[in-house]
Amino acid sequence: MVSYPDSQVGSNVSAERASSLTIRRPPSVASHSSRTSTIRRHRPHRSGGSSYGGSSVGSQNEFPVFTHTGDVEIVISNGRREKRYLLHKLILTQCSGFFDAGTSEEWSGAGEGSVAQNMSAAALARNPAGSRQDRKKWRYELDWGSDDDVPMLVQKRAQPAFSTVFGDGTHPPPARNKPIAPSSNFLRSTTNFSTAQLSTAQLSTSTPTPAPLDPDDNTFRDYDNLFRIFYNHAPSLDTLNIANAYVECKALLQLADMYSAIDVIGPRVDHHLLRFQGRLWKQIAKYPPSYLKLGYMARSKAIFAEAMVHVVGQWPAALPQLRNQVPDAVLDLIEDKFEDMDELKVKVEVKLFRLSLTTSRGERVSPSSNWLDWMAVSLFRQWLAENTTPPPAPILKSPRNGSATPRPDLSANFNTGRVFRLLGAGGPSYLNHDECKRFLRLQHDQYNRENLKRFERRIEEVKNKAKDAVKPLMRNFLELDLREGGLPYLTCTRVDPQDFPWDAV
Template sequence: MAYQTESDFPTFANGDVAINLGAGQRYVLHAETLRRGSKFFAERLTEDQTPVPAKKGKDVQRIRWRFELVERPAADDTGPGVLEMLELNDKGHTVPHSRRCPPDVENGKMPNPIYDHYRRVLGALYAFTFDVAADDITEVLRDVLGLIEVGEYIGCVPMIARTIDLALVSQGVTLYRSISGNPVAWLSLSMRVQSEIVFREGVIHIVGKWNALSDQEKASLPAAAHEVCERKHTILDQAKAQIEHDIVKHYPPELERCADDGTRAYNRQNYGNDILNWLAVTLFKHWYAAALVGDKNRHAKDGGFWLYKVIAEGGDAYLTNVDQGAFHKRFPMSVKGGQVFAHHLSCMKEGVKQYVEPLLVNHSQLDVKAEGVKYLTCTEVNKHDLPWYVRDTTPFGGQPSNNGGFDEGIQGMQYYEEEYDNEDLYDDEPEPMPKRIKHTH
């Protein structure tokens, strides 16, 4: 078949498949191209499903298959409608009893978007790229969903996925803000077009919000995505438990009474010199115990975000001068003693920062501080976490490995999964873009 240009689309002179969507939207395309790119057409464009003989000689305009959109959603609704193959006689004419496309009288109204969705998806089968509505994220999402529904219906999502992914990512912070607001819906969408960036963002925000999500929201996730999120949450929760335990065990090193060689040097006077330091430790541990008992730790709806955040900030973020004043009402001391006490408390706060700082790392594309996000976004999502990622386990010159996965765990204070290689999640070079089908509304 000769190379087809965009200028010939959508009615090729030598096409053998006619598609009528209604409202004057008629296509004459090639069975070979449709079979190659669409599961829907591959199952229907067979020799045993048409009585029309193949083209011969100058008979280049004979239509061998006809399709009509016999059902379509309302202009303000979604869905691909029903594309049905018509019964033909041996001349290529439709038999009288065939179901036909219902009339669509626009009368000045906005045209049904389904026509434009079909136009762009069918064009993608010819490797023509297309535009996606880009005025705002709501319009982008509506347009993308329409394209996905048509793509899923005719079985050609891989042909349109890259363009959709690029259109979403081009929204920048608007997209990332929208994902943080509704990560469940966006994660489900990412599975339909295999968008690495949207999937990654969705998992990060879902894991951060895990304790606040309802069982119904979690159950609505695709099974493969749910497995990834639950696994990431479990890993993070185990790390937080270890970190909380490490804080409980923390003491300022100057209070220890064991020398480097293991010998111990202590007496009552020696301990007595550190009484104000011990009082500062006592106040901190009392405050921390109250936070744990009050479920402000990893069991909280925010996943412990508030607790870890104030510990990481230190200073006046918690146990302020007012709080210390209340302590001194019960345990009064001189002005100088109060100053020494405050210094030791400040050192204690500085000493525990190290434990929670990894939890406050942001791996999302969103500026969580500027957006006021109040949950953790420290989850790492690697290429191996993508449900559609297939790892080549065949050794060079050998047989496939029996190792079907990767061992995961936490080592020491690390809250994240080990990186098994340094593959960049987004290291693919962009493919050359062919001519573009313009978005018509």
Template sequence: MSAVSMASAPKSKFPEYLDGDVLLILSSTQQFKLHSQVLSTHSTFFAQEIAAKPAARLTAQARRDHAAAYRFEYVPTSQPDGIGKWVRKDLNSEGRIPRNSMPLMPDFANGTASNDNPTHKAWEWLFGIFYNREPAFVNNGLVAIVSEIIVLMEVADSVGSTDHVRDVVDLTLLRQDRLLWNSIMNNSVAWLELGRRVRSPTVFSEAAIHLIGQWCTLPENVKEQVSSDLRPLIERKADLLDLEKEAIEMRILGHYPQFLLRTAAEKPGRPSYANDIYMWMSVSFFRQWFAQNVSDDRTRRAPDGGLNFYTALSEGGQAYLSHTDFQEFHRFFPMSIKACHVVEANMGVFKEDIKPLVEGLMVENTHLKRADCRTITWLTCATVERDELPWQTISADAGNEGRTGDQSLQNLYAELDKENDNAAMLAQHDRNKKLRKRSKPAAAVAPAPAISKPTSSTSTSGPARRRKRLRVIEDDETEDEFGDGSGLFVPEPTKHHNGDRMDEAE
């Protein structure tokens, strides 16, 4: 092909492709010639319309002239801000309508053709997105961008193309970065509704997380601004967060350092437990401090939802129960200098055990972090799953979602209770087994460790020797020397050997 013929060849590009088989008449001054396969892939409306009736059977001359086999005309709505509809027109073999179509109204404004119609601009952007063309939003601030995005989403929704536009909208909003996140944080209620309108998972989730974190402390008039169909989601998530905080507080109050735990096989006694006295003092001191915070409503009932309290627990160290607090404690309960250091060191170990318990509450699922914005005084650990977004298909069991979430925490409580019951049963079993080993083989009903007087058969063998008085094990004695480590010396039962009675060892 010569250079002259190549230069004279018509161009094939958006919005009019030479091989396009669908002609879309938007107005008297704007039209598109696109591909039916592309439209059917990106729009449920066009897919149904194209499949409903076969394409026009074009003549050879019409095909050489690149005539379209489908024709759609846009019919505006009578409402000022409404979105019109596309109407398919029948074509003859020449690619023309068989009779005169209703003439399209020229898009004039004050006698001049208008190229600033926001709806027409949105249609051009939508069809461009089908061909991977990015919309040219006016970068005159967040308000202008959002206004254009809303119109784009409305036209996309009218032809069933929202799924293909959502990522473009998200990307456009994300480019606003900190300006967007600050706006969502300061006006979460408005952005929650806006995120639903533009169907942006990022924007909707960001606004929802901010609302969930401060829902319990928001004034009622602010809560009433949330749409009635969105409020149940926020309330359910806020209740789940509150239950999670309650469960974590229960775990903290019931926590014991691992090295304090014993098993019955170890035969623990007072000498063994005496080594843990400083840790028990630390546990007692911590629980007194924790109870005081609960009493003063500084935990989950605090105005900040417990943010400062849980943050202190996650930081540990000197964030709470500092060295100054211990000095005040020892002013009323004096101890040696070494003992003071040991108690404080044990508290440090206990604080490290507490940190993992509150890790989940410290997660920040918002783009704007507390380190960058000190005005965020609430927890942002909530999550909004994709199937919880309001524009997703809601199953028949949607009403049970809240109860399902609540039940999961109730099951957690039940599991904890079951573990405690099993531990108690195991401890009782070990105690019974231990008592059976210490009892006489031939004993039938004699309860241990009661001490009875010698029977008549034993008294006839000779005068009974005076029994030793029970005595408490001292700190310098070991449990292996005396009994079971319970603090009492229990004499062994009387034994007979070759007719001679053997009393307990001196």
């Protein structure tokens, strides 16, 4: 038996009204039933399938198409593929100087007048949300240009904001009494298409052929990554192959530079590349000029400083790759760091040439005081002079006229970093046992086992003094672990926080 509250059913309530009241269910069933009825009642409104002609796909309000709130339409199409974005002016202007200028009042040529003024009263009556459709809209399309041009977004006149399957809402669709008869060319093309489709299907069953790659896929990818980062979505960049990731990040940075969005794109590229950790430092050691340019574009202090140490250590070997490729401020920084390191090398060389041994009485060895010890110091100085002085340019004689033609000067690319690294390592890395033995044999009266042992001990003393003298040059400011393998140049260049060139700009 079902009981009703006194406030709803009284003694004077008719039988018809009592029969129309809903029977109460237990709380769990009642709540479930109410949720089900609510879902069923509101589901058509959420899906967007209404009498306005919308669809569930067209009424989405999320990236990349914000149907309800977007006011900037961007279309990227190459005739074979099309990608459409409906984004927000507020987001685009905050992230890109290009959109900030293009959507300003003085530069924008789209959306003249409100859309609501161009719509008839009947169209506004059919659109319940007409009050929200009077905002200004912008439209951009990608202009591919010629073969040598770089594709660029161009602003077009925006389409009416209110558009349905019945048109733009201002004019009724044209009436047609009967469908247009297809032409003979259309029938012929349809027949050929069916035949080609049948032959393709037969071939696919035997040998599957991979789909051809679109040469413009990289452009679609770069623009998609650009807008994804604007909306704080993770970009689609390679996370396994660092070489591919470098190419993709470089293309993305070039695109961001075109649209004045480096401040937004740079940190995301920096974050993506730093995730490679050790592999990134090894890759920078292989291609320091390339990563120096990328680090400058991305405003990455870690990548820029790592590449700068490699470039200065090998300078001027990287000059042809950086000339006219980076700003003058970067080249000036490289020159300053190279001069600082060169001055330090000169100071260390002076100390090395002044190294000497002393006798038991504390006097410097000389040919008169101790011939064998003086020969050890002389051998070290001779080895240092030969390895720190650029080789002389050889002379080539022409076989025709016999005139001497000097070769190009190779001293500009002469790098003494390898020599200082040998001095810093010490031990048998240079002037080893065989070299000492060969040197003593030049003096037959001095060569014997006892003299050879004493000579090697004195050479080892000079090596230890030289190792202490070159310590300032042995400092390493790289993230790369040099224990796996040394480098033939010095890495003692330090990039301070005030040295980054983009901070001054």
